[in-house]
Amino acid sequence: MARIDLRDLTLPEMAALLEEAGQPAYRARQLCHWVYQRLVTDCAQMSDLPLALRQWLAERCYVSTLTLVCRQQSVDGTEKFLFALEDGRQIETVLIPAPPRRTLCVSTQVGCALGCRFCLTAQGGLVRHLRPAEIVNQVLFFCQPGQTPPRPFTNIVFMGMGEPLDNYRGTVQALRILTAPWGVGISPRRITVSTSGLVKRLEAFGKEGLKVNLAVSLNATTDEVRSQLMPVNKAYPLARLLAACRAYPLAPRQRITFEYVLLAGVNDSLADAQRLVKLLQGLRCKVNLLPFNEIPGAPYRRPDDETVQRFQAYLLAHGLSAFVRQSRGRDISAACGQLRYDAQAQPALTGTPPLAMLTPPRRSQGQEKPGARAESRRVESASAD
Ligand code: SF4
Numbered sequence: 001m002a003r004i005d006l007r008d009l010t011l012p013e014m015a016a017l018l019e020e021a022g023q024p025a026y027r028a029r030q031l032c033h034w035v036y037q038r039l040v041t042d043c044a045q046m047s048d049l050p051l052a053l054r055q056w057l058a059e060r061c062y063v064s065t066l067t068l069v070c071r072q073q074s075v076d077g078t079e080k081f082l083f084a085l086e087d088g089r090q091i092e093t094v095l096i097p098a099p100p101r102r103t104l105c106v107s108t109q110v111g112c113a114l115g116c117r118f119c120l121t122a123q124g125g126l127v128r129h130l131r132p133a134e135i136v137n138q139v140l141f142f143c144q145p146g147q148t149p150p151r152p153f154t155n156i157v158f159m160g161m162g163e164p165l166d167n168y169r170g171t172v173q174a175l176r177i178l179t180a181p182w183g184v185g186i187s188p189r190r191i192t193v194s195t196s197g198l199v200k201r202l203e204a205f206g207k208e209g210l211k212v213n214l215a216v217s218l219n220a221t222t223d224e225v226r227s228q229l230m231p232v233n234k235a236y237p238l239a240r241l242l243a244a245c246r247a248y249p250l251a252p253r254q255r256i257t258f259e260y261v262l263l264a265g266v267n268d269s270l271a272d273a274q275r276l277v278k279l280l281q282g283l284r285c286k287v288n289l290l291p292f293n294e295i296p297g298a299p300y301r302r303p304d305d306e307t308v309q310r311f312q313a314y315l316l317a318h319g320l321s322a323f324v325r326q327s328r329g330r331d332i333s334a335a336c337g338q339l340r341y342d343a344q345a346q347p348a349l350t351g352t353p354p355l356a357m358l359t360p361p362r363r364s365q366g367q368e369k370p371g372a373r374a375e376s377r378r379v380e381s382a383s384a385d
Contacts, residue, residue, distance in 0.1 A: 078329030109162025
C-alpha cells in the first residue's frame with residue numbers, strides 16, 4: 001500500500017488519520033506542528049507523540065521534500081531553483097528580489113495544458129498536476145526553523161509552471177495548508193493566484209473563502225485576438241470572464257490584478273488601450289503591463305518603450321491604475337513565460353551536479369520587510385500568464 005505523504009494533509013485530514021490509530025483529535029495539531037512548522041521529516045523525531053504512534057506513522061506515512069537539482073542566479077539577483085519530484089519530473093521555482101519585497105513564484109503543474117501562444121511552459125503540454133505537498137514544499141524549502149527572519153520571501157505568487165485553477169484541488173489544498181494557523185501560517189494577503197481565465201473554476205475558487213489575491217491574465221481586448229493568443233478564450237470569452245471577475249468576492253481593500261502582456265503590433269495599439277478602459281470600467285482592479293519576454297518559437301516581439309509608455313499613459317489618463325513591470329531573471333530564463341518542463345534543457349538528475357548547486361538558499365539581513373504588499377511575480381517581472 002502506498003504510504004501517505006503527511007504534507008498532502010490538512011488538519012481535519014490528519015485528525016481523521018489519527019482517529020484510525022485510536023488517537024485523540026489534539027494529536028493532529030501536534031502532528032501539523034512537526035510537519036509544517038518544525039519541518040521535521042522523520043516521524044521518529046516527533047518527540048511529543050507517543051512512541052507507539054510514531055512507529056504507527058512511520059509504517060504508513062512519510063514527509064516528502066523536494067530535491068534541489070540546480071540553482072541559477074541572474075545578474076539582477078533573481079534566483080531560479082530546479083527541483084526534482086519523487087517521480088523524477090522537474091519543476092521550477094523562482095525567487096525574485098525587488099526590495100522591499102522578495103517574491104517567491106511557485107509552480108502548480110509539470111507543464112501546462114492551456115497552450116498560450118506566448119508561453120514556453122505551454123510548448124511541452126501538460127505532464128501532470130502537482131500534489132498539494134509538491135506545491136507546499138516549494139515554499140517550505142525556503143523556510144528554515146530558527147532562521148531570522150523565518151522566511152526569505154515576503155510574497156508568494158502562483159504563477160510558475162502551470163495554470164493553478166486547472167490543478168484545482170492541488171492549488172486549493174496547498175493554499176489551505178500555507179495560510180492556516182495550524183499549517184505554514186502565511187497571510188493570504190501575501191499570496192496571489194493567477195489564472196488565464198478558467199471561468200467555472202474561478203467562480204468556484206471565489207467561494208472557497210481563501211482570501212488570497214487574484215490575478216487574471218487578460219492580454220487582449222477582443223475575442224478574436226485573445227482566442228489567437230489564449231485558446232482558453234474560445235471556451236470562456238471576454239464577456240464571460242469579465243462578468244465572473246465582476247462577481248468575484250473581494251475583501252474590502254482587495255482589487256483584481258489584470259495582467260496584460262504587450263506584444264508588438266498585436267495588442268499594443270491605442271485602440272486596444274481604449275477598449276481595455278471600457279472593458280474594465282467599474283471593476284476594482286489594477287493593470288500590470290508586461291512587455292513581452294521573447295522566447296524561442298513564439299512569433300511575437302516586444303514593443304518599443306515609446307509604445308509601452310503611450311499605452312500606459314492612456315490607461316492612467318482614463319482612471320485606471322496601470323504599472324509597467326520590468327523583466328527579472330531573463331538571462332536565466334526565469335522571467336514570466338520562460339519557465340518550462342523540458343528534460344533535455346535541464347541538468348541531469350544523476351552525475352556531477354552543476355556548479356553552485358545543491359546548497360540551500362542564503363539570505364542577507366533585512367530582505368524581508370513586514371507590511372510589504374503582496375505582489376505578483378508577473379507583476380514584477382514581465383509575464384506570460
Ligand atoms: S501562460 Fe500560464 S496558463 Fe498559459 S500556457 Fe503558460 S503556464 Fe499555462
